[in-house]
Amino acid sequence: MGTSGKDKQIDYVEFNVKDIARARGFYGDAFGWTFTDYGADYCEFSDGNLKGGFARSAGGKPGGPLVILFADDLGDTLKRVESAGGKIVKPIFDFPGGRRFHFTDPEGYELAVWSDK
Numbered sequence: 001m002g003t004s005g006k007d008k009q010i011d012y013v014e015f016n017v018k019d020i021a022r023a024r025g026f027y028g029d030a031f032g033w034t035f036t037d038y039g040a041d042y043c044e045f046s047d048g049n050l051k052g053g054f055a056r057s058a059g060g061k062p063g064g065p066l067v068i069l070f071a072d073d074l075g076d077t078l079k080r081v082e083s084a085g086g087k088i089v090k091p092i093f094d095f096p097g098g099r100r101f102h103f104t105d106p107e108g109y110e111l112a113v114w115s116d117k
Contacts, residue, residue, distance in 0.1 A: 004070065006070050007072040008070070011070035012051055012070075012114065013052035013066065013067055014052055015066075017055070024054070031047060032048075042055055066111065067112075070113070070114060072117070073117075074099055074117070075092070077115075086103040086105055098114050098115050098116040098117070
């Protein structure tokens with residue numbers, strides 16, 4: 001199996017927002033970002049260098065972006081996260097484009113890891 005060249009690197013950032021249209025308007029007007037909609041609850045953005053997303057958060061807490069890392073081998077990375085002291089808070093799940101899991105690090109920060117495999 002080949003590697004992507006971005007294994008274990010920060011690859012994506014997600015913002016939990018209550019109003020995707022408002023977030024699009026702000027970041028589009030203020031910074032010129034472009035957008036791709038994936039249904040009513042998700043919108044991907046691009047700043048020309050980094051991609052990220054706005055995820056609708058009905059009752060959740062807005063703010064505090066979710067940093068997402070990429071892994072060539074998602075299962076192995078999950079094991080490494082657990083072995084290093086991380087706590088899995090969302091087991092591996094499928095989404096359009098791949099699979100991912102969420103974890104908290106020993107300091108309590110939530111991050112995610114995704115793979116296109």
